[in-house]
Amino acid sequence: MSQREGASRTERLQGLTPEGFEALLAQLDPDREKAGMLYETIRRKLVRLFEWRGCASPEDLADETINRVARRLGEGVELRSNDPYGYFCGVAHLVYKELLRRASREQRALASGDWPPACEEEEPSDVRLDCLRRCLAKLPPDQRDLILRYYHGKSDQGEGNIRNRQELAREAGIEMNALRIRVHRVRRKLESCVQACLSH
Amino acid sequence: MKSNPTDDELLRSYLLGELNPDAADDLERRLLTEDGLFELSEAIEADLLAEYAQGLLAPAERERVQRRLASSPQGRERLLLAHSLSRLAAGEPKAEVLPFVPHAATPSRRPMLRWAALAAGLLAAAGLAWLTLEQPRAYRVAGEQERPAPVIAAVPRAHEVPKPPAPSTTPPPAPTPAPEPVKVVFQLALTSLRGAESAEKLRVPAGAGTVELQISVEGMEDLASFHLTVRNRKAETVWEGTGLKPKNLQGVRALVVDLPAERLSAGVYEIQAQGLSPGSEPEDLSPLQVEVVREGRG
Numbered sequence: 001m002s003q004r005e006g007a008s009r010t011e012r013l014q015g016l017t018p019e020g021f022e023a024l025l026a027q028l029d030p031d032r033e034k035a036g037m038l039y040e041t042i043r044r045k046l047v048r049l050f051e052w053r054g055c056a057s058p059e060d061l062a063d064e065t066i067n068r069v070a071r072r073l074g075e076g077v078e079l080r081s082n083d084p085y086g087y088f089c090g091v092a093h094l095v096y097k098e099l100l101r102r103a104s105r106e107q108r109a110l111a112s113g114d115w116p117p118a119c120e121e122e123e124p125s126d127v128r129l130d131c132l133r134r135c136l137a138k139l140p141p142d143q144r145d146l147i148l149r150y151y152h153g154k155s156d157q158g159e160g161n162i163r164n165r166q167e168l169a170r171e172a173g174i175e176m177n178a179l180r181i182r183v184h185r186v187r188r189k190l191e192s193c194v195q196a197c198l199s200h
Numbered sequence: 201m202k203s204n205p206t207d208d209e210l211l212r213s214y215l216l217g218e219l220n221p222d223a224a225d226d227l228e229r230r231l232l233t234e235d236g237l238f239e240l241s242e243a244i245e246a247d248l249l250a251e252y253a254q255g256l257l258a259p260a261e262r263e264r265v266q267r268r269l270a271s272s273p274q275g276r277e278r279l280l281l282a283h284s285l286s287r288l289a290a291g292e293p294k295a296e297v298l299p300f301v302p303h304a305a306t307p308s309r310r311p312m313l314r315w316a317a318l319a320a321g322l323l324a325a326a327g328l329a330w331l332t333l334e335q336p337r338a339y340r341v342a343g344e345q346e347r348p349a350p351v352i353a354a355v356p357r358a359h360e361v362p363k364p365p366a367p368s369t370t371p372p373p374a375p376t377p378a379p380e381p382v383k384v385v386f387q388l389a390l391t392s393l394r395g396a397e398s399a400e401k402l403r404v405p406a407g408a409g410t411v412e413l414q415i416s417v418e419g420m421e422d423l424a425s426f427h428l429t430v431r432n433r434k435a436e437t438v439w440e441g442t443g444l445k446p447k448n449l450q451g452v453r454a455l456v457v458d459l460p461a462e463r464l465s466a467g468v469y470e471i472q473a474q475g476l477s478p479g480s481e482p483e484d485l486s487p488l489q490v491e492v493v494r495e496g497r498g
Contacts, residue, residue, distance in 0.1 A: 017433060017468070045238060049228055051275055052215055052245070054268035075435060085232040093225060101483065124284040132284045151250060151282075151289035177208065177240055184243035191281055 020070035027079045042066070042085070046092055053096060061099065065092045131197035135190050143186045150183045207237060211244045216264045245269055249282035383458070384408045388471075388488060389416040400489070406496035408461040415455040415471075415488075417446050423475030423483065426455055431470050438463045466494045 028042075029035035043062055050058035068091050073079070079087050124132075136144050149168055169179040213219050214227050231238045251257050252265045270279045386402050404411060417426065426446070430439040439459050446453045471488040 041235075042232070045232055047274075048238075048242065049231065051272050052241075052268060054217070054271045056271050058272050058274070086229065089225075089229045089232055092228075098484070124280050124287065128280060129284055129288065132281075132288060136288070147285065148289045151285040177243075180243035180247065181239055184239065184246055187246055187281070187285075190285075191278070194281060194284075195277070 017070075017074065020067075020074040023073040024066070024070040027073055028084060038084075039066075042088055046088065049092065050096070055096070055099065061092075061095055065095050068095070128194065128198065131194045132190065134197060135193035138193060139186065139189070143189075147183055147186045147190070150179075207240065208244065211237075211241045212248070215241070215245050215248055215269065216261060217268050218264075246278065246282065249279050250286060252279065253282040253286045382408060383410040383412050384461070385412045385414060386490075387414045387416070387454075388490070401491050401493050402464075403493045403495050404461055404464060406494070411459045411461050411464055413455075413457050413459065413471075414449060415457070415473075417453050417455060417475075420475055420485075421453070423477050425476045427474040427476065427482070428455065428457060429472045430459065431472065432465075433468045433470075438469070464492045466492055468492075 025032060025035040025039060028038045043066060046062035046065055047058045050061040055061055065088060069088055072087075072091075077087075136148070139147075146168070150165060152164060165176065165179065169176050172179060172182075174182070210219070210223075210227060214224055219227065231241055248257075248261075248265055249269060252262060252270075257265065269275050384404060386400070388400055402411065415428075417423065424445070426444045427442045428440070428444060429437055431437055439457075441457055444455050444457065447456050448454075449456070468489065468491050471490060473485040473487070475483045475485055477483075
């Protein structure tokens with residue numbers, strides 16, 4: 001990670017001082033480049049963990065977690081070299097628990113005492129579908145065929161859907177989890193492509 | 201990486217929020233350390249979203265997916281992709297896809313949109329704060345006007361008390377000797393996590409003797425009193441107050457604390473807060489970051 005990228009990330013984080021950020025990188029790895037990559041990985045994972053806990057603003061919470069860890073490091077706390085993730089995990093749980101307490105308080109404040117649904121059913125727009133078609137066309141044919149077959153299923157074909165995937169795994173000569181990950185990598189490409197297409 | 205059925209089941213249960221807290225904590229630690237497990241978790245999440253889109257989940261599972269996996273903007277995007285892929289896969293099994301038409305090499309508007317969304321969010325937050333605190337602001341201004349001391353000329357901002365307009369009938373003040381030290385008031389809230397770009401700037405003009413912080417604690421009615429500590433970036437305590445009781449500022453529950461302006465040199469400060477309620481452990485609240493900017497000095 002370049003100095004500039006580091007500074008930019010620093011600015012994004014709440015109250016994270018350059019010293020705190022440097023202390024964080026130094027403890028992650030003596031090689032600044034590796035430390036930067038490790039930092040990005042940890043942040044990305046924290047964002048996803050907060051998402052999987054159902055948090056509506058996972059990026060803010062991940063940044064808050066990193067910020068607190070960096071502040072502690074700036075105060076002289078040291079990460080255990082054999083488990084640098086443990087400290088992040090512990091702080092992330094504290095941040096999450098704070099969020100729960102706050103949410104609980106806000107919930108009590110609501111007269112109905114009930115949360116609205118987290119999201120409503122949304123149907124993809126025609127523009128989105130067009131973008132997806134274009135992005136599928138960019139894929140190599142084997143990857144396009146793989147993901148379309150993987151997703152081929154209807155509400156009355158739950159069992160058929162599973163058999164379809166087992167068949168795919170057998171054809172490819174891989175385990176189901178390996179198939180899942182292979183499809184997931186194709187899907188990630190599509191996700192980026194669709195986002196770029198929608199922004200044009 | 202372990203990719204045995206136990207991991208599949210564990211991850212699916214975790215993603216649906218069915219694991220007990222200890223098991224979820226353990227799994228999260230593994231997810232941080234094991235890249236392969238993490239990728240599998242993302243893949244299983246995508247499967248759940250696909251099953252949701254295809255109507256293959258039981259009602260209880262659907263609700264869990266909605267609440268956990270689709271509660272963030274990113275999650276909703278993924279769900280839309282799952283819907284789209286399922287629709288195209290069901291209706292276009294032979295991969296009838298449009299030919300790819302390359303776009304002109306224009307920069308993506310995505311970052312711009314993101315910043316626009318952020319700006320809109322900040323504006324909304326500022327607007328809310330303004331509406332909520334409008335009454336106390338009026339009250340404060342009325343009080344200030346009764347004093348002969350000159351009023352702070354501060355840039356009006358949602359979180360600061362702007363200079364009250366001079367009454368039109370009042371003649372311009374005659375030249376006066378050096379102004380007395382005055383009080384400048386800032387309005388803050390403890391309740392939200394903020395990014396660096398939204399850290400509150402407290403613009404303290406030269407001549408300010410006291411900095412009054414009005415810190416909204418709306419929604420914390422269960423906390424009877426508060427302990428506040430203001431620390432500078434070296435973690436030195438510059439002010440501390442305990443047993444602080446919220447006041448009702450025209451309907452807004454807020455802590456009102458006066459800090460000697462001389463203790464607040466320019467720089468970043470953290471306001472740490474603990475809430476206290478009888479019979480309960482003190483509750484740590486999210487710290488608030490502020491940046492003091494001294495104005496009107498050489």
